[in-house]
Amino acid sequence: MPIDHTHASGLTSWVASANAPGCDFPIQNLPLGIFSIAGGTPRGGVAIGDQVLDIGLAMAHGLLRGAAAEAASGPSLRPLMAMGRAASAELRHNVSALLAASAPPRPELLHPQSAIRMHLPGEVRNFSDFMASYDHCARLGAARDPKNPLPPAFHHLPVAYHSRASSVRPSGTNVRRPWGQYFKDGEIVFAPTGTMDFELELGIWIAGENEQGEPTPISLADQRLFGFCLLNDWSVRDIQRYEMPPLGPFLGKSLHTSVSPWVITAEALAPFATALPPRQAGAPQCPPHLTxxxxxxxxxxxxxxxxxxxxxxxxxxxSAPFENMYWTPAQMVAHHTSNGCNLLPGDLLGSGTVSGPAEGGEACIAELLLRGPIQLPNGESRRYLEDGDTIIFTGQAHAPGATPIGFGECRGTILPAHKA
Incomplete structure (x- = not known):
């Protein structure tokens, strides 16, 4: 992910809100998304400050040209994802030049974010969720089995499972409390869950495609990373605990997955790349094919x-740092395809719960409860989420000398279970 003039910290935009300190979407970001206005047809846009650049409108005015802009202007970003990283880099350069303070202002190309509706970046055909945080696994694993807190394969590969693609929804979509089977008072009941939880994760959108039977090696895995979002892997702990042996999560995870709608491209995150922290003393070395x-x-x-x-x-x-994760997005791609599995353009990966080592870095309620109920400033407390509760994720990439960029929000509110 090369750093170039589009990342320059002194770069500003003629869109005044993009230059405000702490803005999620400065000109150094330029995330892509699909939006609509007043029930109109969904189409591609770029977030800039509190506005959205309409890609199709910019093309109609002759200010954006080429196959990459055409691929990003329609109701799905999958055509652009299929073209690969070179296309998204080209589009970034062209949009940056159009929105830079040195360019003539074209406010007629913009829509206020407050006046639009955001959609998924495209139909999600496949969704795989990883478990790549050492602290998350060790914390919950020690509560279950102090002598063997980690899965046997944890040090050797990024552990994952196939989750439900059809129930991925954009931020702001309400989450219905599900019914399910679980232990209660010594018997199995079928009832609304009492243990609704969130999991704070990073979502990874896939670029390009590998032929079935042809792995993507770690040397090329970064080229499969189109972009990133915030992801809430809503989890139903009582149902999950009962159903998991021996095949793993099913109905406890498939009810709903929320994602922030703006795709922060891999190009935008170039200044924020960092090395993984060293492995614990005595831990096995990373396998060569994942190094x-x-x-x-x-x-x-x-x-x-x-x-x-x-x-x-x-x-x-x-409050959790993603840089503490044990496995990287590139390693997830290399492992996912190592058996020849074909990752498709627009496939979605979840990083797994992004828990950090410090107190307060527990990235789900199941971990937070190991220290006791959550105490809120108004005197309320929570063990798990109750009807009407809203969870809001935010994220910001930061590095010395770089302009910080944000992800927007990923939020969801719990609705009561169906009556019957």
Missing amino acids: SGRPDGLRIHMQAALQTPAMAGPHVIT
Whole structure:
């Protein structure tokens, strides 16, 4: 992920809101998404400050040209994802030049973000979820089996399972409390869950395609990383605990997955690349086929906030660093395809719960409860999420000398279970 003039910290835009300190979407970011206005046809756009650049409108005015812009202008980003990283880099350069302060202002190409509706970047055909945080696995594993807290394969490969693609939804979509089977008072019941949880994760959108039977080697895996988002792997702990042996999560995970709608491209994150932290003393070395020798980690600070119906505003309950993850997105791609599995353009990967080592870095309620119920500033407490509770994820990439860039929000509110 090369750093170039589009990342320059002194670069500003003629869109004034993009130059505000702490803005999620400065000109150094330029995330891609699919939006619509007042029930109109979904189409491609670029977030800039509190506005959206309409790619199709810019093309109609002759200000954007080429196959990459055409691929990003329609109702799905999958055509652009299929073209690969060179196409998204080309589009980034062209949009940066159009929005830079040195270019003539063209406000007629913009729509206020407050006036649009965001959609998924494209139909999600496949969704795989990883478990790549040492601290998450060790914390919950020690509560279950202190002598063997980690899965046997954890040090050797990024552990994952195939999750449900059809229930991925954009931020803001409400989450219905599910019914399910679980242990309660010594018997198995079929009832609404009492243990709704969140999992703070990074989502990874896939670029390009490998033929079935042809792995993507670690040396090329970064070229399969189109972009990133925030991802909430909503989890139903009582159902999950009962159903997991021996095949793993099913109905406890498939009810709903929320993603932030703006795709932060891999090109935008180039200044925030970092090396993985060293492995623990005595831990096995990373296998050669998953060792790249590049700084494939990312400096991203992620937060989860909880707002109950009785609260005036959200309260941050988790603050976790993505750079502490044990496995990188490139390693996830290399492992996923190592058996010849064909990853498709627009496939979605979840990083797994992004828990950090420090107190307050527990990235799900199941971990937070190891220290006791969550105490909120208005005097309320929570063991698990209740009806009407809202979870809000935010994230910001940061590095010395670089302009920080954000991800926008990933939020969801719990609705009551169906009556019958």
